[in-house]
Amino acid sequence: MFILRHGETLWNVQGRMQGGLDSPLTERGRAQAAQQGEILRRAGATGLPVYSSPQGRARETARLVMPGAEPIRDARIAEIGMGDWQGLSFEEIRRASPDATANPGSFLWKFSAPGGERMEDMLRRLENFRTAVPAEAVVVTHGVSAQLLRGLMLGLDVEGMDALDDRQGVVWHCTSQGEDLLTP
Template sequence: MHDLYILRHGETTWNREGRMQGHLNAPLTDLGQAQAAAQGAVLAQRDLRGFAFYSSPLARAVQTAGLALGGVATEIHTDARLREIDVGAWQGKLRHSFAAPNAVEGPDGDLSVYASAPGEGLAGVAARARAFLADLDGPAVIVCHGIISRFLRCAALGLDDAAWDTLPGGQGNVFYLHKGRAEELH
């Protein structure tokens, strides 16, 4: 596997409200814009010669990519396979209304809701992640979303898809994958 930097978009107004976004969009908050700028500062310290730059076509990722990669990328390609999980009719609704009674909340809320969400399902996201990585022909910087980020990292690290919810999350992070290992950069 090639070296990868995987970035999750910065906080949006809907993230702050606890809404399921899926393929819908909400703008980055001031914090989200600061997170994207911080991602850019991390990447500015790295040697990215020879890297390709990719983003989900969803506005929150494109906005993050512009802020984070503006100083290092001459061209950013969008790829629909990097979109967030499609949660169907749950898009725009508050996440807590779908959470299990004794749900464990992490930085991205209760991840168990995605197992029962309408829409494409986790297997669809995993298949998109593997297909995207299979088409890469060199190192890449990828700006995407919380759930697809986890499946990209599972595939790149050779983990079973079932490990997706054990990987760290949060917003505005930069994960560096190199020689089968992942490191979160700050």
């Protein structure tokens, strides 16, 4: 499975939590998506089914990655629901909930958002997706979603998933034997 995080968005640049909300890809984000498409072509992934989160930033990335392909929208690979924190900046959340955001390099704090999605629910929907789609597919998703999905494929615990890279503009090729980071 080829797993991609969507390209950079305006809210990524601003440090805002998107969750179920959306902001547009930046110029850099569109360039990252084109770069991911080139990586996939070099890897021989053209012609594979393309799955995309239903959120706009992932759908736009999928269209740029595989021009002409119609991505299959799948809500199971949507980003974590951030509840009351959606649309807020990290700094706004930190001021309101300093204990929750004590380790900003980790994604674990995001699961304490008031009204937000819980870890076990997100893991369940991602595992359902992983077991239902072909092993060879292109999946365009989000930061936390990509880390958890890759972690499930690699058999990692939550701390191992949290330690996975979540950068944009690259492709992870995950198999039952491990993962390879594909870069430009």
